[in-house]
Amino acid sequence: MTDLSRKTALVTGSVQGIGLAIAEALAGAGARIAVHGLAGDAQINEVCTHLTQVGAPQAEFFPGDLRNPEEIGDLMRAVSYWGGADILVNNAGIQHTAPLTKMPAETWDSILAVNLSAAFHTMQAALPEMVRRGYGRVINISSVHGLVASKYKAPYVAAKHGLVGLSKVAALEHAAKGDRAKGGVTVNCICPGWTNTAIIEPQIADRLDAFDGDRDAVIADLLKEKQPSLRGSDPSEIGALALWLCSPMAHNLTGAAIPIDGGWTAQ
Template identity: 80%
Template sequence: MVDLTGKTALVTGSVQGIGLAVAEALAGAGARIAVHGLAGDHQIHEACTHLRAKGAPQAEFFHGDLRQPERIDELMAAVAAWGGADILVNNAGIQHTAPLARMPRETWDTILQVNLSAAFETMQAALPGMAERGYGRVINIASVHGLVASKDKAPYVAAKHGLVGLSRVAALEYAGTGSKADGGVTVNCICPGWTETEILAPQIAERAEAHGGDRAAGIAELLAEKQPSRRTSDPAEIGALALWLCDPIAHNVTGTAIPVDGGWTAQ
């Protein structure tokens, strides 16, 4: 059992999907959770209440629009005043698909800011404090698209490849901090393939309908081109991996980009 009692985790985009699943896993191990995301008051209250029920001694919401660097500064200052992040999970991200020739410049800029620059800014703020304490975990939720490319996703693929590279640089810079007993400071990426979130639900429903309502057959068809297992991952599986990376036993696992993709990137 991983024990995160006394640790504070900031998980961006943690009001739903993979971010919420990661926050649930960390809460279950006793971490305080700094919740973040784009949500209304009801969803914020629901997420914080849910995470406290999962085991977090505290779960509080922190505002911060990742499209605006000054708002990120305010977010990190507020978390620092709350005690500082021992664990930073950069999960929030956005995507837009279009051919390279027709990708709007403003879309490129926004996707790069949210998916890459925001992680640089949160890491720059959080890592020195982790080094001082001798324990820290940065887990960046990248994507298989941090390892391989797909058509019509130029800014997303560029950002996720950049996130993997950024993480490796930070891992090298902080590899010598802390000790085996304390857990040291590590920086890693998790690279999910097809994962069942709300974004995927309409595509699954459409394919299932074409197979007479057979959801498993619809998923298999949807995944056939990319993911050899033809099985999706659940967000909780990403949460379980993130939790393990937070264990002091993982002190020498740093600078990695771990695919959870049913063999997609092995091809």
């Protein structure tokens, strides 16, 4: 099993969904977790308490609006003072569906800022310290939409494609850093397909009337369109892959964009 004791992980968007599942997996391996996301005090306290219960020696919340580079800088400095991120998971993301010609400009700007530019800023801050320590893991949560496109998701698809490209550049620049014994410094993307999280709720809601309010039928219809396995992923499955990528064994897996999509991108 991967031992992450004495490691610190910053997981953006870790108060729910895929981010929380990744934080749980890393906490279970002994990592200290820097929690981040949009939540009230009660939810923040619940998440931090839960992560310590599943194995984190410490879990604390760090605020920061990822649309704002200055706040990202404050976030990364606060985590640095806390000990610095050995593991950086850029998971936070937003989405809005609309035809390209009707997509609000401010929505484009917000999605690109949170889903792409924020990862640039966090990696720029975190990677030098990873290099100094000889070990570092950056895991950027992209999407199948970082590999293929879909209609009505112009900013999301653009940002996720950009995130895959950005990750490859960072991986190449850091491929020879660190050493095998410590695990080196790697940068990878995970590209989930349909996953049971809140981000797909608007698409489910859009189709409920057509299926007489039958939520399961809507989900089956969405899966049938894209995902050959006809099965959605559970966030814990994404967490398990993220944990493995943090192992020293994964020292030579860098610059990859790994789909968990039931065959979606194999078509």
